Amino acid sequence: MKLLSVNDNGLYCNVGDFYIDPWKPVKTALITHGHSDHMRWGMAHYICHHHTVPILKLRLGEENSVQGVEYGEEFEIKGVKISFHPAGHIIGSAQIKLSYQGEVWVFTGDYKLASDGVSQPYEQLRCDHFITESTFGLPVYQFPSAHDIYAAINRWWKKNAEEGYNTVLLGYALGKAQNMLAHADRTIGDIYLHGAVANVNAALNEVGYQFQGERITSDTDRSRIKEALIVAPPSASDTPWLRKLKPYRIGMCSGWMQLRGARRRRGVDMGFPLSDHCDWKQLNQAVLQTGAKKVYVTHGYENVFSRWVAEEYNLQSSIFKTLYNDEEEESA
Ligand SMILES: [Zn+2]
Ligand SMILES: [Zn+2]
Numbered sequence: 001m002k003l004l005s006v007n008d009n010g011l012y013c014n015v016g017d018f019y020i021d022p023w024k025p026v027k028t029a030l031i032t033h034g035h036s037d038h039m040r041w042g043m044a045h046y047i048c049h050h051h052t053v054p055i056l057k058l059r060l061g062e063e064n065s066v067q068g069v070e071y072g073e074e075f076e077i078k079g080v081k082i083s084f085h086p087a088g089h090i091i092g093s094a095q096i097k098l099s100y101q102g103e104v105w106v107f108t109g110d111y112k113l114a115s116d117g118v119s120q121p122y123e124q125l126r127c128d129h130f131i132t133e134s135t136f137g138l139p140v141y142q143f144p145s146a147h148d149i150y151a152a153i154n155r156w157w158k159k160n161a162e163e164g165y166n167t168v169l170l171g172y173a174l175g176k177a178q179n180m181l182a183h184a185d186r187t188i189g190d191i192y193l194h195g196a197v198a199n200v201n202a203a204l205n206e207v208g209y210q211f212q213g214e215r216i217t218s219d220t221d222r223s224r225i226k227e228a229l230i231v232a233p234p235s236a237s238d239t240p241w242l243r244k245l246k247p248y249r250i251g252m253c254s255g256w257m258q259l260r261g262a263r264r265r266r267g268v269d270m271g272f273p274l275s276d277h278c279d280w281k282q283l284n285q286a287v288l289q290t291g292a293k294k295v296y297v298t299h300g301y302e303n304v305f306s307r308w309v310a311e312e313y314n315l316q317s318s319i320f321k322t323l324y325n326d327e328e329e330e331s332a
Contacts, residue, residue: 032109033093051092088122130292137305150183161227194232
């Protein structure tokens with residue numbers, strides 16, 4: 001009995017007649033998290049963790065039909081038991097667990113095992129069938145601890161400030177930006193936000209999150225912005241908006257920054273390998289600890305990781321071809 005399979009619209013549960021993170025408009029969509037490759041426009045009804053609700057309304061519109069659920073809360077659609085569990089990827093991100101006739105399936109969405117200090121830490125689940133992403137599914141990816149990176153960012157900001165520069169940190173507006181803000185050392189200087197980041201923060205504020213930083217608007221007196229930290233999405237690089245904040249040094253936070261040459265290709269002064277995904281070791285650990293007998297790999301280096309799981313651990317493994325494109329991680 002194959003409870004989940006991929007069709008033209010997305011990851012489909014035929015027994016329950018619903019989808020998970022579909023890429024075409026469908027009736028019922030369970031959504032793992034608010035990144036644009038997983039949460040798309042046009043579903044008649046969305047079900048997501050309740051911290052994702054304001055993000056969905058911000059990005060897809062207030063008028064959408066959205067149902068928020070708690071982590072661990074169990075509900076049923078046509079006899080399929082469903083629950084959302086922390087994925088540790090970004091605020092509100094969830095693994096989705098389905099149980100039917102004694103078989104348990106888990107779809108991770110995007111996830112990481114290492115805690116970022118902001119999103120609810122990953123919960124290790126047990127299941128029979130495990131569908132995992134593989135964004136960084138190559139042995140070369142071994143991320144340093146996030147706390148070491150936050151410390152390195154603060155040291156770099158301090159040095160830039162002492163030398164009379166602003167510090168611009170580029171990272172995705174949902175996820176990276178909140179992690180950077182939560183760990184930025186306010187004693188070094190003032191913190192300013194690009195509008196895209198400020199909008200996400202305002203949405204998250206509705207469900208109780210508070211992040212430091214002042215929104216830069218057209219009225220903001222730019223001459224006041226000195227030795228400051230400015231948090232902006234990668235799309236802000238090389239724009240007139242950014243050039244008005246000179247003099248600055250610019251850093252990029254992304255798992256891809258671990259690769260040699262990535263920083264130069266992005267045209268930034270500094271790269272921080274801060275990732276919201278599992279590295280190689282974490283992927284392996286997650287697969288083994290689920291106890292799953294069948295693994296499905298998607299979203300990344302699926303060929304490499306699927307073959308590895310089959311040969312190294314003697315597990316059944318196959319590939320799910322999906323349209324998740326990892327645009328939030330700014331691929332290499
Ligand atoms: Zn994501
Ligand atoms: Zn993704």
